[in-house]
Amino acid sequence: MHFLKKAIKIIFSFCIYYLRLDALLYRCIKKSGTTVLLYHSVNPSTIVPNAVGLCISPKRFERHIRYLAKRCNIIPISEMVACLENNKPLPANSVAITLDDGFGDNFKYAFPILKKYRSSALIFLISDIINTSRLPWLLEFYQRMRFAGAKHLSIDLAKAVPAANDVFGTEREIDLPLVTSGQRCKATLELRKILKKLPEVPRQQLLSAIYEKITLDQNSVQSDNFRMLSWDEIRSMRQHGIEFGAHSRNHANLLKFSEADLWDELIISKQRIEENLKEAVTTFAFPGYASTNKSPEVDALLKRAGYRGCMSDVNLVDGINGSTTNPFDIRRIEILEPTFMLAGELVYYRFFRDYIKK
Numbered sequence: 001m002h003f004l005k006k007a008i009k010i011i012f013s014f015c016i017y018y019l020r021l022d023a024l025l026y027r028c029i030k031k032s033g034t035t036v037l038l039y040h041s042v043n044p045s046t047i048v049p050n051a052v053g054l055c056i057s058p059k060r061f062e063r064h065i066r067y068l069a070k071r072c073n074i075i076p077i078s079e080m081v082a083c084l085e086n087n088k089p090l091p092a093n094s095v096a097i098t099l100d101d102g103f104g105d106n107f108k109y110a111f112p113i114l115k116k117y118r119s120s121a122l123i124f125l126i127s128d129i130i131n132t133s134r135l136p137w138l139l140e141f142y143q144r145m146r147f148a149g150a151k152h153l154s155i156d157l158a159k160a161v162p163a164a165n166d167v168f169g170t171e172r173e174i175d176l177p178l179v180t181s182g183q184r185c186k187a188t189l190e191l192r193k194i195l196k197k198l199p200e201v202p203r204q205q206l207l208s209a210i211y212e213k214i215t216l217d218q219n220s221v222q223s224d225n226f227r228m229l230s231w232d233e234i235r236s237m238r239q240h241g242i243e244f245g246a247h248s249r250n251h252a253n254l255l256k257f258s259e260a261d262l263w264d265e266l267i268i269s270k271q272r273i274e275e276n277l278k279e280a281v282t283t284f285a286f287p288g289y290a291s292t293n294k295s296p297e298v299d300a301l302l303k304r305a306g307y308r309g310c311m312s313d314v315n316l317v318d319g320i321n322g323s324t325t326n327p328f329d330i331r332r333i334e335i336l337e338p339t340f341m342l343a344g345e346l347v348y349y350r351f352f353r354d355y356i357k358k
């Protein structure tokens with residue numbers, strides 16, 4: 001079934017793109033609504049396992065932006081939020097571009113492409129990691145797994161993280177070979193599944209236990225490939241119209257936080273960016289997996305902190321935003337596939353999904 005669905009999607013996208021049905025649809029049907037696209041790292045190399053996504057090559061990113069500039073109406077997120085606040089219809093056939101986390105490659109590779117096609121974009125920054133040599137915890141984990149010195153990893157989970165025994169069930173012993181790149185990739189995905197289930201403190205404990213055992217082969221780490229943006233790069237992009245939003249302080253799972261701690265995250269990440277940009281930051285994006293249980297109380301907290309818009313979790317709600325979309329629950333889609341697949345997805349969400357779902 002999954003295979004059939006995928007095949008239909010490919011054939012549909014292929015026809016839309018190569019028969020130029022997209023051009024026809026966009027010309028004939030001026031449908032209000034904004035599709036917000038999500039990217040992360042734009043980089044010719046990657047430390048991330050293929051199955052995870054997260055990275056797009058600069059070549060493919062340029063093809064995406066060229067396509068969007070030609071077929072759609074690229075608008076800034078600030079314009080979209082202003083429409084939603086004032087109950088104004090969103091511009092017809094519009095898309096908005098967002099990049100999460102604030103990787104240094106956004107400046108090196110994505111920014112020249114955005115400039116070339118005069119495309120707006122909004123980058124969500126992890127305030128405490130920006131301008132440092134640190135990486136978000138998941139990226140650091142990928143990097144250490146990729147360049148592990150050890151050929152093998154065995155951990156007794158119950159011993160390494162006693163506080164989280166109930167999360168692991170019967171799978172208490174981890175025993176993973178790390179010799180080939182395939183084995184490293186498989187191990188990375190398996191451990192990632194466990195790490196994502198854990199609250200902050202036990203996750204840190206398990207990460208420390210893993211790092212102690214696998215050691216990092218410093219010689220093979222390509223240091224410049226994955227780093228975060230500097231404030232100078234951020235300011236330089238801002239001068240050219242790129243917008244910035246907050247994406248928490250450290251990319252933790254915020255909805256497991258107490259209200260007081262969540263408040264700190266919302267307000268401190270906002271202030272730190274504002275101090276460096278000398279202007280108000282009004283958009284927030286919860287770190288990847290965090291908005292599962294976002295409640296109206298969280299919306300109220302966001303508003304009180306001075307935010308005007310918030311992105312919802314890409315894995316939970318996707319598709320197109322209409323005039324009735326809650327500005328604190330803006331939907332996004334992440335497409336890292338070739339341009340014809342992007343074309344197909346955009347057309348599907350804009351013109352067909354409502355009919356197919358009914």
Ligand SMILES: [Zn+2]
Nearest residue numbers: 100101287288
């Ligand atoms: Zn993120």
